[in-house]
Structures are given as structure tokens and as C-alpha cells.
Amino acid sequence: MAIKGYIRERFFPHIWCPGCGHGIVLNSLLRAIEKLGMSKNEIVVVSGIGCSSRISGYVDFHTLHTIHGRALAFATGVKMSRPELNLIVPMGDGDALAIGGNHFIHSARRNIDMTAIVMNNRIYGMTGGQYSPLSGYGTLATTAPYTNIDYAFDTVELAKAAGASFVARSTTYHVQQLTKILKQAILHEGFSVVEVLSQCPTYFGRKNRKGTAADMMEFYKDNTTPVGSKAKKENPDLIERGVFVEKEMLEYCREYEKIIERAMKGRS
């Protein structure tokens, strides 16, 4: 199916600002789904609240636009009831890791089969540019007018520590890689985390003098490096991208099927 076939045109134009990276993530996600040849009826997209979360409305799947931070909890209910469905959960950095941080680590710990996409623009965009748990020390935001003294989470390290069985990172500059990673993440059976560095020129960029959207994407090009590259050893400030974790682990819904088997046996 052509990419256009996955879009709800009725919903357009989208709400994202000019230069926003989220449209690129949407593009990559749909290309990944197209390459996988998945049927639209088998995909459920669950999102929370924020700029990123509006992605659910634009796609012609079963779409659930929930409340701030709780997308993974809603998705857990959908997945447990209908394990054969493919769950994709796009979230913003504040949505996933501030208000939704608890659900993020616990979903990872359970290894429930779904794909969590953290669209990291390092800011709360929809409310006008407040600092997020991924803004980082020394950044500026409307709620950090002097400077931000909060350290940032490293999404990849957090997901690894919480037990996610697939962990990857890419950027809106590296669209080919992003599509490939999203494909892998969706295919992976277990909890997959994909962090996407996605520019917000309107708030993060402007406040922090990062230039235009194109400048911010160039920053991704110049300041990231493939996982385990020599460049990283020479320059530890570079951000690694690629697949960090891909391991086989017992998946939650399959394990629950075994619980049902045991419970039913005990009964007869």
C-alpha cells in the first residue's frame, strides 16, 4: 500500500510547527509499516498528550489518544486482551519519561510486546517551551529562564536498566536508519524502545540558539555516531545511534497464556 493509504487525510493539516521533526518520524514509521506489509486492522497506535502524541490521529489504524503520560498503561490493557495486535506507542520525552516515567520502566520490566517510540525534542512544545527531563543541564526554557540545573536522563541507558529487550536510537536526520530500526523494533517480540532525536526549532531551538530546523538536523549529523564506533572513543561527547540491545526474552502475554493453561489444568 502507498504511504498515503495509511494517512487520515481528513485530519490534515497537522498541528506541528514548520521545521518540526515529528513529521519525519511519522514518515519513517509509515514506511517501516509499509515495508513490513502489515494490515491496517492489526495495528493499534496508543499515544498520550503533547505534540508527539497527535501522531495517532493522523494514521489510519486503531488509534487511542489517551491522557498525559499513561499511553503505555492503556496499551498494556489492549495488548493483554488482544495479544495478536501490534501495539505502537509514540510518546514525547516529557510524556514518556517525566509524567509517564513509571509506566515506561514497568512496561520495560514486564517485557510486554509493544514498540515505544520516544520522540525526543528536549522540550514541552505544546505548552510553549518548558524544560523536560531530557533538556539537560545548562539549557534554557521558559521555566528555566536563568538556566536549567536538572540533569537529563539518557533514554537508552534507562531503557536498558529497566530491562527492555530492544533498545535503539536514531535521529530525524538519519531517516533511512530510523525506518530500518523501527521495522526491527516492530518485529521484535518484547518491549522495544526507540528514541528519536527530533528537532523543535520553535521552542528548544530558539531558546537555546540552535539555529533553524536544518541547523538542528545538521547537529544530529555532526554529533552522532554509530554504536561502538571508533569516533565515540575519540570523542566521548558524540551521541551514539543504532541498536543497543536486541535480546530474546520471555514475552509477557505469552507467559500469561501459560498461566491460563496452568489455571485451567488445576480446575479440571
Added chain:
Amino acid sequence: MKNQNIKFIQGNEACVEGALYAGLDFFAGYPITPSTEIAELLSYRLPQKGGKFIQMEDEIASMGAIIGASLTGSKVMTATSGPGFSLMQEALGYAIMTEIPCVIVNVQRGGPSTGIPTHVSQGDVYQARWGTHGDHAIVTITASNHQDVFQTTVDAFNISETYRTPVILLYDEVIGHMREQLVLPKQGELPLVERLRTSVREGVNYHPYLPREDGRLPMSDFGGVHRYNVTGLFHDMWGFPSDNPEVVHDLIRHLVDKIRNNVNQIARFKEYYLEDAKCILISYGSSARSARHVVEYLRPRGEKLGLLELQTLWPFPHDIVNEKCVNAKHVVVVEMNMGQILREVKRAVERPERVFIANRIDGVFITPKDIRDILRVIQGKGV
């Protein structure tokens, strides 16, 4: 011979039996006193029938999970108490806004805050009504004995499916933990309302939020042939966000009216000796047990006393209360809070100055003697 259908169990277990009878498929919850037995028992019982149980990381997640599961066509429930019920309020509003059937059990303990976890209270009556933000309507039901706990739990699922609304079962610690007899109805004995699914075929436009003429809203299960959007934003018949004033107005009217226009259908109550009663006690939940005891005790002693036991608390059955109390000299509301249903009764009756309260707010179950002492004062018989 032992009758397998008679059980001697806790109220929390009676609630579980009712939920399973109603067809519960999915439960998500988080441990909290005094509701925990519901989760424990369902973790054992649900997989035996192919259902699913999950212990979530908190009550917010529990509400989210049951709403998600309900969208796939499952009958769902969660159970909690005061602090957990507070955490559930935002997602409860989401279920109201998106019209997703679900049942929430609150086995009340004393609050505010951590309060008095192992003791009884009925302090969450208003929270059940107005806990989530924004204009809305809600259904809240309670019961005073285990047979009624079973019945009202089945009712809660039926009402939830009929009106596509969350239903709150507002039990209390005494009901939850007290043991008494429950006679299990046979399958088929009580009517069950199943999910109303759309008859719109694949490829034909399905409007998930366009009510039928009778006001009901047929659903399509997530994963089925109709793909649609569900959002907590105000939305049109497609489920698409809208800030069109007409759409906003119509949706909020629909959400409130579908409950408000069916107050009498949703109203469940019991009455004892009301025909000639000069003094009417109004009570609900466990405190109705003591109120009924007082009535049964004083009737043979010549006191024209009656009891109106409310099971449906919200929408409050104002007309029914008004009608039942029209000939009463006094009305005494018996409850274990500072007067939450008292206020509704005063709003419902012709002469609010004749409405009094007999209450306890100290975590101790209200006794028949507590009520009789207050009756003496009201009737001018001294302290």
C-alpha cells in the same frame, strides 16, 4: 447434602462472584486495603476461565489498562480504596468522555489522605460524584449485604454496557470484610447486558460517536474491521478532535443527559415500612444494616419508623426520595461521613428543616444504639 451454591464469604468475594457472573474478562489493579481481596481472588479465578489479570504499577495505570482492554470488547473492572480512587480520577474522566464501559470498585476506608485504612467510612460519596474534573454525569451504586453486593455488581456491568459509562461500586470496609451468606444465582437467572456492537459492515462508514435514535452507541472492537480514533478531547461523530462550539455543546449535553434522563431506570433502592412511617431513616451501604435493625426493633414497640435504603447514590434519585418522604414528620439520614447524602436529601424533600443526621466519623461502625440515641433527641425525648 452440601449446597455448592451457598457460600459463607466476605463482601469483597461476593463482588468477585458478581463480576464473574456478569462476564468479567479483564481486571487490572494495585494492592490497597480494604479492597485487596478482590485483586487476590481474581488473580486466581480469572485465568481459570481464560480471563486476564494484571497487577499494575499504580492505580493510574490500572485505570488505563482496563480502559484499553474494554476497547477490545472485554468486560473490565478495577478495585481500590480512597487513595487509589483519588489517583484514578483523571482516567475515570477519560472513560466518561470516550464512553468506554468499565466498573470501578471503591471499598471505602477513612480519609482524607492515608486516613484510617483498616476502618470503615462512607466519606467518598462526593468524590465518586465530582472527583474527576469538568461537567459530567456518573453512576454510583452501593449495597448493604452480600446478596445485594452480588446483585449490584451484576447491575454495574449491565448499566455500564447499556449507557457506555464507567460505573462506580461504592462499598465500604464493613461490607468488604464482613462474612455472611451468599446464595449464588444460577447462570441465566439474572439478565446480563452484553456489549452492543455495531452492525455496520466492513467498508461502510462507521461513526463511532454517532448515537442511535435510542441514544445508545454501538461499538466496534479495537482490532476489528473498523478503524477509528478515540480521544479525551472533545470530538465529533468520527472521534476526531473538535473545538467547534456546537460539537462541544452537543457532546457534553449527550454525556450528561444519557445519565440524567434515565435517573429512574438507574435508581435502585429498598424500602421497609414506609407506608405509614412518621419518621423515615435514609441510609445506604453498611450503615443501612444498623438503620434497618433500629426499624425492626422499634416497630413492635409502637414507633412508626421506616427505612429507605438507597443503592443508587448517583444519579441521586431526587424524585423518589421526595415522594417517599412526603408524609414523614422527620427524616434522618444515617451515614458514616459529615453529611454527604444528607445534603442531597435536604435538596430533595419539601421541608429540609425536618431532615437530620445520625452519623459516625471516627472509623467505628455506626450501631443501632447510636441511631436510637439520636432519634430520642430528634423526637424530644431527651439526651
